[in-house]
Amino acid sequence: MLEIVRDLEGRSRRERREIVSKWIEYFGLEYICEDYISFLGIGQNIIIPCKKEKRIAIGSHYDAVEGSPGANDNGSAVAVTLELARRLQDFDGEIGVTYFFFDQEEEGLIGSSSYLHLNKPKDILGLYNLELVGLGKNIALWPVKPDERGTLLQTFEEVAKNKGRYTFRFPQPVINTADHESFRRYGINDAFTITTITDEDLKLAPEFVNPDLSRREIQYVMQRSDVFRHYHQKTDKAKHLCEESLEMVTGLLYDSILAINSNPKKQEVVNVSV
Numbered sequence: 681m682l683e684i685v686r687d688l689e690g691r692s693r694r695e696r697r698e699i700v701s702k703w704i705e706y707f708g709l710e711y712i713c714e715d716y717i718s719f720l721g722i723g724q725n726i727i728i729p730c731k732k733e734k735r736i737a738i739g740s741h742y743d744a745v746e747g748s749p750g751a752n753d754n755g756s757a758v759a760v761t762l763e764l765a766r767r768l769q770d771f772d773g774e775i776g777v778t779y780f781f782f783d784q785e786e787e788g789l790i791g792s793s794s795y796l797h798l799n800k801p802k803d804i805l806g807l808y809n810l811e812l813v814g815l816g817k818n819i820a821l822w823p824v825k826p827d828e829r830g831t832l833l834q835t836f837e838e839v840a841k842n843k844g845r846y847t848f849r850f851p852q853p854v855i856n857t858a859d860h861e862s863f864r865r866y867g868i869n870d871a872f873t874i875t876t877i878t879d880e881d882l883k884l885a886p887e888f889v890n891p892d893l894s895r896r897e898i899q900y901v902m903q904r905s906d907v908f909r910h911y912h913q914k915t916d917k918a919k920h921l922c923e924e925s926l927e928m929v930t931g932l933l934y935d936s937i938l939a940i941n942s943n944p945k946k947q948e949v950v951n952v953s954v
């Protein structure tokens with residue numbers, strides 16, 4: 681999967697879009713390019729659709745912050761989403777999966793909110809959104825409160841626990857928001873973001889979420905963090921990432937989708953308020 685990240689690294693938005701399409705075609709999958717218009721001009725989401733009555737959404741944005749090569753943010757997530765689509769292409773469960781490569785996340789969640797606004801889907805159970813999944817063996821789930829429940833959330837935690845992996849709920853975003861927010865605003869509440877972090881990052885976690893720290897102090901903490909040191913920087917390159925993290929997240933999502941399908945009758949779409 682690092683090969684895909686390297687492919688995306690340092691490319692323009694248009695080039696990244698072409699690279700995502702190229703890999704989908706290489707894997708023999710069908711996809712849709714959906715244009716939308718926003719106050720920032722025309723954008724384009726890339727979607728690997730599914731025809732099931734109920735579906736799970738997997739989200740990754742393919743755009744990157746200007747000046748950053750965008751390897752971990754968010755080439756890593758694009759690579760995992762592509763690999764998951766490849767591995768599950770012959771899987772025929774009752775609950776399907778739609779894979780999203782959203783545009784313009786960095787400019788205000790524009791791709792994901794446009795998709796929901798244009799399509800008004802009523803068949804999405806929830807969203808596994810991916811951000812920075814290329815480094816570390818611990819998994820941060822955010823924004824997830826201690827008492828929060830949900831099929832996607834609890835299945836993922838259960839699968840991780842059974843595999844001896846650690847997941848940590850972070851009740852609020854560490855630095856920025858992500859595409860899960862568009863889904864929650866739309867009414868799909870079992871929607872959250874998965875990020876991998878190292879043991880060192882985990883030690884710094886209480887400082888990240890400390891509301892008393894100033895922006896400058898948070899920046900100082902970020903510079904000491906393995907993952908966030910490169911966040912939105914020109915150093916966000918594939919050479920800092922590792923295949924094992926990408927593989928871990930892919931495997932956990934794969935098993936979660938199979939686990940949800942093992943009892944599909946229980947999974948109702950109850951949280952859409954449109």
Ligand SMILES: [Zn+2]
Binds near residue numbers: 741753785811
């Ligand atoms: Zn991002």
